[in-house]
Amino acid sequence: MVKFERSARLRALPWYLFAELERKRSEAEAAGREVLDLSIGDPDLPTPPAILDRLAEAARDPRNHQYPTSAGMPAARAAIAAWFETRFGVALDPSREIAILIGSKEGIGHFPLSALDPGDEALVPDPGYPVYAAGTVFAGATPVRYPLREANGFVPDKADLERLATPRTRVVFVNYPNNPTGATAPASFYRELAAWAAGRDLLIASDAAYSEMYYDEPPASALAAPGARERTVEFHSFSKTFNMTGWRIGFAAGAAPLIEALVALKANLDSGAPQAIQLAAVSGLATLAVHGPALRGVYRERRDLALDALRRMGCPIRSPGGAFYLWGRVPTGLSSMQFVTQVFAKTGVLLTPGNGFGEQGEGYFRIALTCPVERLGKALGKLETLAPWKPTHVPSGSR
Numbered sequence: 339m340v341k342f343e344r345s346a347r348l349r350a351l352p353w354y355l356f357a358e359l360e361r362k363r364s365e366a367e368a369a370g371r372e373v374l375d376l377s378i379g380d381p382d383l384p385t386p387p388a389i390l391d392r393l394a395e396a397a398r399d400p401r402n403h404q405y406p407t408s409a410g411m412p413a414a415r416a417a418i419a420a421w422f423e424t425r426f427g428v429a430l431d432p433s434r435e436i437a438i439l440i441g442s443k444e445g446i447g448h449f450p451l452s453a454l455d456p457g458d459e460a461l462v463p464d465p466g467y468p469v470y471a472a473g474t475v476f477a478g479a480t481p482v483r484y485p486l487r488e489a490n491g492f493v494p495d496k497a498d499l500e501r502l503a504t505p506r507t508r509v510v511f512v513n514y515p516n517n518p519t520g521a522t523a524p525a526s527f528y529r530e531l532a533a534w535a536a537g538r539d540l541l542i543a544s545d546a547a548y549s550e551m552y553y554d555e556p557p558a559s560a561l562a563a564p565g566a567r568e569r570t571v572e573f574h575s576f577s578k579t580f581n582m583t584g585w586r587i588g589f590a591a592g593a594a595p596l597i598e599a600l601v602a603l604k605a606n607l608d609s610g611a612p613q614a615i616q617l618a619a620v621s622g623l624a625t626l627a628v629h630g631p632a633l634r635g636v637y638r639e640r641r642d643l644a645l646d647a648l649r650r651m652g653c654p655i656r657s658p659g660g661a662f663y664l665w666g667r668v669p670t671g672l673s674s675m676q677f678v679t680q681v682f683a684k685t686g687v688l689l690t691p692g693n694g695f696g697e698q699g700e701g702y703f704r705i706a707l708t709c710p711v712e713r714l715g716k717a718l719g720k721l722e723t724l725a726p727w728k729p730t731h732v733p734s735g736s737r
């Protein structure tokens with residue numbers, strides 16, 4: 339047997355809580371128990387038929403059977419640029435300021451390898467999507483976590499960023515609409531962030547994977563803020579907007595040197611996204627005026643159902659402005675993991691413990707609304723039988 343140890347970089351990653359949840363789920367299913375899984379943010383709805391028709395057509399075209407380019411097809415990038423200008427009011431040069439990704443996660447994970455050196459630091463949100471820190475660690479750089487506090491609407495406090503930034507800081511990651519908190523950020527947030535980043539000569543990496551998943555105002559792009567354009571890369575995804583998580587397709591938009599560096603890295607590691615998938619995904623953009631409101635309507639119904647039920651139970655929880663998550667406080671006296679474990683053992687409902695997204699997530703749990711309304715209702719009904727929040731009184735004003 340060969341002596342094998344995983345690389346130090348892989349070993350340096352924090353414990354991956356989602357593997358633990360997967361284990362719990364498999365064990366329960368093997369024992370024949372019904373699992374009501376509200377832990378995974380993966381849309382249950384199918385990809386729209388028009389996108390699948392375009393995919394089938396493009397798949398039959400032999401021109402799409404060969405290696406794609408690392409940056410993506412000019413036609414796909416042009417379609418994205420046209421949509422981006424209409425949606426965000428930002429005109430991008432499709433040949434230099436847009437690159438197609440194999441899902442936004444691929445770009446987020448690879449970006450630090452193209453922009454950071456060992457010794458550099460990246461400011462990453464806590465709680466936050468784990469890939470910002472993982473990509474930074476793989477690049478030999480150091481993630482420095484900044485808190486997203488409920489009292490501040492889960493938007494970074496400039497005083498925290500200022501306190502945590504050092505001369506080695508190169509980039510600040512931000513993510514709105516936010517996973518896991520469901521928070522959105524106003525355009526003024528990006529203006530202030532751009533001004534602060536300019537003062538310290540930092541790059542901004544904005545994860546806008548949920549830009550089309552909102553309940554009120556359409557979220558702004560970080561690229562629209564004055565002065566942001568030259569120092570920002572923004573990551574977008576077709577995954578959530580078009581129920582395409584399995585097709586793996588997204589894009590990066592922003593400052594040409596950053597996009598070109600990412601493309602240079604990708605040229606050495608992957609060979610771009612399959613062309614038929616690129617063409618199918620961008621064909622969806624033309625349908626967004628109809629598809630977007632319908633999709634948001636589905637999640638609004640689920641959100642309202644879950645919020646009402648949780649509030650009836652006495653759970654302190656904010657109404658999310660975007661993404662498809664609810665982020666609530668666990669009952670007093672329990673850790674996130676204790677709460678999730680107890681709920682699962684007693685009801686078969688699987689929630690995500692907040693500490694899986696960072697230390698600041700301790701004391702919270704996340705519900706993903708990617709589950710049909712009947713099933714969601716069933717899961718909430720089971721939770722209600724436990725009445726987990728009843729014995730403790732929620733301080734007024736904490737909602």
Ligand SMILES: Cc1ncc(COP(=O)(O)O)c(C=O)c1O
Pocket residue numbers: 379440441442443444467513516517545547574575576577583586587588
């Ligand atoms: C905040 C955030 N960014 C990016 C992604 C990655 O999405 P994809 O790689 O499917 O585009 C996810 C997926 O869950 C996410 O939650």
